[in-house]
Amino acid sequence: MSTTVLRAQNIIKYFTEPEKFQVLKGVEFEVMKGEFLSIIGKSGCGKSTLLYILSTMDTDYEGLLDIRGERLTGKTQNELAAFRNEHLGFVFQFHYLLPEFSALRNVMLPALKLGKYAPQEIEERAMDKLRLVDMHSFALKFASKLSGGQQQRVAIARALINDPDVIMCDEPTGNLDKANSQKVYEIFRRLTRENGQTIIAVTHDPDFANGCDRIIEMEDGKIVNASHTK
Amino acid sequence: MNWKLVFQIAVTHLFTKKRQSLVAMLGVTFGISMFIIMISFMTGVNQFLEDMAMDNTPHVRLYKPIEIHDRKIIAESNKDAKNWFVVTHQKPKNELPRIKNGFRIMQQIEAMPEVLGVAPQVATQVFFNNGPVQIPGNIAGVDVKKQAALFGLDKKMDFGDVYDLMKGSDVVIMGKGLAAKMGVKLGSRISITTPSGNNLSLKVVGIFSFGIATYDESRCYATIPTVQKILQKDPSYVTDLNIKLHDINNAVPFRLKLESIYKEVYFEDWEKANAGILAGDKIRNILTAVVCATLLTVAGFGIYNIMNMNIINKMKDIAILKATGFQGRDITGIFLMQSLMIGIAGGILGIGIGFFFSYLLSITPFPEATFFRIKTFPVNFLPIHYIAGLLFGFITTLFAGYFPSRRAAKIDPVQIIRG
Numbered sequence: 001m002s003t004t005v006l007r008a009q010n011i012i013k014y015f016t017e018p019e020k021f022q023v024l025k026g027v028e029f030e031v032m033k034g035e036f037l038s039i040i041g042k043s044g045c046g047k048s049t050l051l052y053i054l055s056t057m058d059t060d061y062e063g064l065l066d067i068r069g070e071r072l073t074g075k076t077q078n079e080l081a082a083f084r085n086e087h088l089g090f091v092f093q094f095h096y097l098l099p100e101f102s103a104l105r106n107v108m109l110p111a112l113k114l115g116k117y118a119p120q121e122i123e124e125r126a127m128d129k130l131r132l133v134d135m136h137s138f139a140l141k142f143a144s145k146l147s148g149g150q151q152q153r154v155a156i157a158r159a160l161i162n163d164p165d166v167i168m169c170d171e172p173t174g175n176l177d178k179a180n181s182q183k184v185y186e187i188f189r190r191l192t193r194e195n196g197q198t199i200i201a202v203t204h205d206p207d208f209a210n211g212c213d214r215i216i217e218m219e220d221g222k223i224v225n226a227s228h229t230k
Numbered sequence: 231m232n233w234k235l236v237f238q239i240a241v242t243h244l245f246t247k248k249r250q251s252l253v254a255m256l257g258v259t260f261g262i263s264m265f266i267i268m269i270s271f272m273t274g275v276n277q278f279l280e281d282m283a284m285d286n287t288p289h290v291r292l293y294k295p296i297e298i299h300d301r302k303i304i305a306e307s308n309k310d311a312k313n314w315f316v317v318t319h320q321k322p323k324n325e326l327p328r329i330k331n332g333f334r335i336m337q338q339i340e341a342m343p344e345v346l347g348v349a350p351q352v353a354t355q356v357f358f359n360n361g362p363v364q365i366p367g368n369i370a371g372v373d374v375k376k377q378a379a380l381f382g383l384d385k386k387m388d389f390g391d392v393y394d395l396m397k398g399s400d401v402v403i404m405g406k407g408l409a410a411k412m413g414v415k416l417g418s419r420i421s422i423t424t425p426s427g428n429n430l431s432l433k434v435v436g437i438f439s440f441g442i443a444t445y446d447e448s449r450c451y452a453t454i455p456t457v458q459k460i461l462q463k464d465p466s467y468v469t470d471l472n473i474k475l476h477d478i479n480n481a482v483p484f485r486l487k488l489e490s491i492y493k494e495v496y497f498e499d500w501e502k503a504n505a506g507i508l509a510g511d512k513i514r515n516i517l518t519a520v521v522c523a524t525l526l527t528v529a530g531f532g533i534y535n536i537m538n539m540n541i542i543n544k545m546k547d548i549a550i551l552k553a554t555g556f557q558g559r560d561i562t563g564i565f566l567m568q569s570l571m572i573g574i575a576g577g578i579l580g581i582g583i584g585f586f587f588s589y590l591l592s593i594t595p596f597p598e599a600t601f602f603r604i605k606t607f608p609v610n611f612l613p614i615h616y617i618a619g620l621l622f623g624f625i626t627t628l629f630a631g632y633f634p635s636r637r638a639a640k641i642d643p644v645q646i647i648r649g
C-alpha cells in the first residue's frame with residue numbers, strides 16, 4: 001500500500017552570508033504517501049532551511065529532490081510555482097497572509113490561480129476549509145485584523161485548499177493554545193488517514209510530535225535519529 | 231494566465247492604497263491635461279496666424295518684376311565696332327510691371343484642375359495726401375467678387391460693404407490704420423498722387439482691417455477699372471495674378487509647373503512669401519512637443535517611483551503569492567495592470583480637465599482684440615489630440631510600470647519568507 005511520495009537524496013546547503021558555512025550536511029530520507037511525519041531538533045539546526053528546499057522554494061542546494069515521482073531538482077521557477085500550486089500546501093513558520101484580502105479570499109487565491117473549479121465552487125470549498133479550522137465566522141474579516149493564532153489557522157486552511165498531496169508546515173501550532181493545537185493535530189491526522197495526504201511538520205511541541213507516525217530528529221544539519229512512534 | 235484574478239488582485243492593491251494611487255494618477259492627469267491645453271492652444275494659434283496670413287496670401291503669385299537686362303542697346307546697335315562700351319550705372323528700361331496677355335493667362339490657369347480660382351490685380355504705389363503731408367501707400371485694383379470669394383475681403387470689413395466698390399467709380403475702401411492716420415471716415419473724400427504725378431480725388435466707401443499692419447496701414451482697394459483709370463492704362467493692364475489652389479501643400483510643385491509653361495513672368499509660392507510664419511509654426515510646434523514630453527516624463531517618473539515603492543512595500547505579499555503558486559508573469563501582470571489602470575484613469579481625467587480648461591480659454595476674450603481680428607483666444611478642439619493624450623498616458627505608464635513590475639517578478643520568495 002505504501003508508495004514513496006517524497007524522496008530527498010543527499011541534500012547539502014550552504015549559506016554564504018556572512019561567511020560560507022554548511023547548514024545541511026547530506027540529508028537523506030523518504031516519506032510515504034499518507035504518512036504524518038514530524039521533524040524535530042534544536043533551534044538553528046536547519047529544520048526550516050530543509051523545509052524550504054523540500055517545498056521547492058529554495059533551489060540553491062546540492063542533492064536531489066523528487067516528489068510524486070517527479071524530479072524537481074533543476075526545474076525552472078515557473079514550473080516549480082505551478083507544481084507548488086497544485087501539489088503542495090505550505091504553512092510558514094511566521095503566518096503569512098495577504099493583509100489587504102479577507103480570510104476567505106486568502107484561502108481562495110491559490111485555488112483561483114489553479115482554476116480547476118469555478119469561483120463559486122472555490123468559495124464554498126474555501127468556506128469548508130475555514131470551518132475545518134474553526135475560522136468560518138471570521139471569513140470576511142481582513143487578514144490584517146486577525147490575531148496571530150487566527151492567522152495561522154487561516155494559513156492552514158489555505159494550505160489545504162487545492163487538496164495537495166503533501167502539506168508542509170513549519171511549526172503549525174507555534175502560536176496556538178493547547179485546545180487549538182489539539183484541533184490542528186486532529187485535522188492533520190484525519191487528512192493523512194482519510195485522504196491519504198502526506199504531512200511533514202517541523203515542530204517543537206513534544207505532544208504533537210509524539211502523535212505522528214514518524215519523527216525525524218535533526219542535529220547540526222544532519223538526521224541523527226528517525227524513529228516510528230509507538 | 232488568469233487575467234481576471236490578476237485584475238482583481240491589482241484592483242485590491244490599488245484600492246487599499248488609495249492615497250498613493252491617487253497621487254500617481256494625478257501626476258498623469260496633470261501631464262495629460264497640460265498636454266491637451268498646450269497643444270489645443272498652440273495649434274489654435276498656429277491655425278489662426280496661418281489663416282490670417284493665408285487669407286490674403288495667394289498660394290502662388292504671378293507677377294512681372296522690374297529688372298535690369300543684360301542687353302546693352304549701345305552694344306547691339308554697334309555690332310561691328312571693335313570698341314569697348316562701358317556703361318556705368320545702367321537704368322532699367324521704362325517698362326511697366328504689366329503682365330502681357332494677363333487676362334488670357336488668367337483664363338488658362340483658371341482652367342487647370344488644381345486651381346480653385348485666380349484673382350487679377352492691378353497694384354500701384356501712390357501718395358495719400360493728408361493736407362501738406364504725403365503718406366506713402368498703395369492701391370490695389372481687384373475683381374471684387376473674386377477677391378471676396380478667394381481671399382475673404384468681404385469678411386474683413388469694419389465699416390461699409392465691399393460690394394459698394396462696384397457701385398461707383400472713383401471709390402475705394404481703406405485700411406483701418408491708414409484711415410486713422412488720415413482722419414478719414416466713411417464717405418470722406420481723399421486726394422492721392424500717382425507715381426506719374428497726377429492728382430485725383432477718391433471717395434472712401436469702406437474701412438477694412440486684416441490685423442496685419444503692413445496691409446492695414448498702407449493699403450486701399452478699388453476695382454480694376456478704377457485703378458486702371460488712375461494709372462491711365464488700357465483695360466488689359468494687369469500686374470498680378472493671385473492664384474488659390476485646392477490643396478495648399480501643392481503650391482511648390484504647381485509653381486514649378488507654371489514656371490515651365492510661362493517663361494516671361496515670375497512666380498512666387500506662399501511658402502517663400504511666408505517663410506517667417508512657417509518658422510514661427512515650427513518653433514511653436516517644437517515648444518509644444520518639448521513641454522509635453524517633459525510633463526509626461528515627469529509624470530512617468532512619478533509613476534515609476536510610486537510603483538517601486540509599492541513593490542518594496544509589497545515584498546511579503548509577492549513572496550506569499552509566489553510561494554502559493556503564482557508565477558513570475560502573474561506578478562508582472564498584477565503590478566503592470568495597476569500602473570496601467572493609474573495611467574488610463576489619469577489619462578481620462580486628464581483629457582476631461584484638459585478639455586474643460588481649453589474650453590474656458592476658448593471663451594476668454596482676447597486682450598488685443600482691437601488689433602487682431604479675433605474675439606477670444608484661438609483654441610483647436612481636435613479629437614486626434616485627445617486620442618494622442620490618452621495614448622501618451624497609456625504608453626508612459628506602460629513604460630514606467632514595466633521595469634518595477636519586472637523587478638517584482640524576479641523577487642526570490644525564500645529570501646523574504648526566511649526573514
Ligand SMILES: Nc1ncnc2c1ncn2[C@@H]1O[C@H](COP(=O)(O)OP(=O)(O)OP(=O)(O)O)[C@@H](O)[C@H]1O
Nearest residue numbers: 015017018023042043044045046047048049050648
Ligand atoms: N538567510 C540566512 N543566511 C545565513 N544564515 C542563515 C540564514 N537563514 C538561516 N541561517 C542559519 O542557518 C541555520 C539554520 O537555520 P534554520 O532557520 O533552518 O533553523 P531552524 O532549525 O528552523 O531553527 P528554529 O527552530 O529556531 O526555527 C541557523 O544557524 C541560521 O542562523
Ligand SMILES: [Mg+2]
Nearest residue numbers: 047048093170
Ligand atoms: Mg525554523
